[in-house]
Amino acid sequence: MLERKGWALDTPGARKLLNEFPRELKNKLVGCYFEDDTTSEDAMQVLEYLTFGSSITRIIREAPGSAMAFEYLYRFKEPEDPIDAYFVNSLSGYHVYLRLKALEKNLPYWVGQFTPNPERIFIDNIGSGPGHDLINVLAANPELAQSVHVRNIDIDAEALEIGRKRVRELGLEGSFSFVCGSFHKVKRRDAHLVMLVGMLCPMPMEMCKKILRICARYVHAGGLIIYSTNQTAMKQWDPFTDFLMRLAGWVQDYKTEHESAKIATDAGLQYVSQFFDEYLHFQCMTIARV
Known part of the structure; x- marks a missing residue:
């Protein structure tokens, strides 16, 4: 199971995103991904970091039904930070x-x-x-x-x-x-x-x-x-982005x-x-x- 999920962390986009995280928080994110954990204290720390550094994550958390995140995904607005760039350029995005x-x-x-x-x-x-x-x-x-x-x-x-x-x-x-x-x-x-x-x-x-x-x-x-x-x-084909979306409440x-x-x-x-x-x-x- 770990091998089937682990490949998604080795894509260029995922590696670039993970490198944006402080080492300890990066390890927590990887652990939460493998455990499919979106509710623990570690998961909440990761979510707070995502929310602080991502307009898309903030929109999803504050108003899951809002269309404003799609202004980035439809490419009418440029990503403002590396986390948003990941979402836009991921396979799902x-x-x-x-x-x-x-x-x-x-x-x-x-x-x-x-x-x-x-x-x-x-x-x-x-x-x-x-x-x-x-x-x-x-x-x-x-x-x-x-x-x-x-x-x-x-x-x-x-x-x-x-x-x-x-x-x-x-x-x-x-x-x-x-x-x-x-x-x-x-x-x-x-x-x-x-x-x-x-x-x-x-x-x-x-x-x-x-x-x-x-x-x-x-x-x-x-x-x-x-x-x-x-x-x-x-x-x-994009389980890591799916995990990040669910972590933000976009299920x-x-x-x-x-x-x-x-x-x-x-x-x-x-x-x-x-x-x-x-x-x-x-x-x-x-x-x-x-």
Whole structure:
């Protein structure tokens, strides 16, 4: 077991990160990693050091549901210190960025499935903070921007303001609105597409199904829900980052491709398709029809 876990400490990124720690604290971190210990006094000392030296860790500890950590992971903000640089450049962090790229590549096709039928395509982008994914898609596809209206819905007012600023700078004000609070504020059966990117990643299967059933009430019959899940490959290929995330309180519920699809069918929806981030498939985007 130790050999299976130990390789993750010997990557260039992990070695560089460990060298940032004082020797005694480094030894405690390594020991906690091998013991999978996130609660002992040693673990808490490591966590305090991470929190002091990492904006990402502070954000996660203070507000686990905040989208602000993704400003670093999506590479809109430069890492300010070596610990943040580790998170951004780790396999897991890089594949969060690749998730954004996969969404930008695939969303035009799925949004285009609704044209030219409705006069206006309504998309509810729930829990995506600034909504960088759809902002990038509409900025790159002006023909879609003419027929699409996105409602970015999030509880993080600071993240929504970042989205508003980007939309203004890109001249896309007519294609976006921003709702601070619960998605219950929007009308039922009013969206052609609901996006749940990152929302389900920490949630167990039964909770994911429940959320999908609720979201389905807000989608036109025949409309789509696209949701993302973290895949088991993420923990397999990057166990050290997974440990650091859990230590900070950012706990993920990893799923297989089959389990990700089963969320839709068990929720009473029709499974349509899936697409992934490139390379190791840490992130799965599942499309379900209401």
